[in-house]
Amino acid sequence: MKTPQGLTNEISLKNNIMTKTSNKYVDYFLNRKAEASLYEQLKSKKNLDFILHPIKWGFNPDKTFYSEWIYYSNAYTFVDKPAMLQDDEVLKKVITTIEKYHEIEVDMPMFQPHDYLEKFRSKIKNPLIDLSSYESKLNEVISRFFDGDFKIVLSHNDMVPGNFLFVDNELKFIDFEYSLKNIYLFDFGGFITETLPVNKFNDFMNLLNLNQKEKDKLSQLVFYQYILWINWSTYMYETSNKDVYRQLAYLMKEKLDNFNNLTF
Structure with a gap:
């Protein structure tokens, strides 16, 4: 496994301990107190061998947040082995x-779809992509976000390829x-939005085995997350001037343009 390079944190590696340190631009939209509370609560939980828990975490004197993790040099993610995503067993x-x-x-606190999206939209000075044609549908999706009596769960909310870590060939979340x-459908939508190859969409949907009500909601959540990630990427590009964020924004726009070709 290569030394990871995070998109939202500074990462250092020493003596097989990886340290993640935040910055003010990221702390603006992340709830670090909730994150710390989650780690504390997970300490007392059993049968969590499918996640990697930090060994230490807290706030630095400058109020940035840090967490320390055991580094597994032989581990890998979907970033390292994207071909694994073609395997239905995976x-x-x-x-x-x-x-x-x-x-x-x-x-844990509840995700707030309108407020969270507005954190980015309110800070963007020069949008990379015109999303005005999607505004009406976006407002409808947000207004009905929690309609339908769908189960509320602890959601990971960040299904990027690098967060699926294989240690000794066993999958763990990080x-x-x-x-x-x-x-509960939000993470499945995130996996479709951020990681799943488009040619595996139908296979993944078949494996999920959802009813039509669930499929309709999942479709809305995928649409919302395309919009969310475009705005997130644009905000990150403006605050960091790193081209990787600009590229990600256009990648998400390309996926959004292809959205109507997906059959839920």
Whole structure:
């Protein structure tokens, strides 16, 4: 496994301990007190071998947040081995692990779809992409976000390829800084939005085995997350001037343009 390079934290490695340190631009939109509370609550939980828990965490004197993790040099993620995503057995393992995470009972704040999106939109000075044509649908999705009596669970909320870590070929979740209570379908939508190859969409949907009501909600959540990630990427590009964020914004726009070709 290569030394990870985080998009939202400064990462250092010493004596097989990886330290993640935040910055003010990221702390603006992440609830670090909730993150610290989650780690504290997870300490007393059993049968959590499917996640990697930090060994230490807290706030620095400058109020940035840090967490320390054991570094596994032989581990790998979907970033290192993207071809694994073509394997239905791997996709089944992803689904099972997401479901296990959702079973963890902890006290965490609720995800707020409007307020969270506005954190980025209110700070963007020069939008990279015109999303005005999606505004009406976006408002409808947000206004009905929690309609339908869908189960609320502990949601990871960050299903990027690098957060699926394989240690001794066993899948483990890492990086819980976005975790909040949310609809159980949100993580499946995140996996579709951020990680799943488009050619595996139908296979993944078949493996999920959802009813039509769930499929309709999942479609809305995928749409919302495309919009969210475009705004997140634009905000990060403006605050860091790193081209990787600009590229990510356009990648998400490309996926958004292809959204109507997906059959939920």
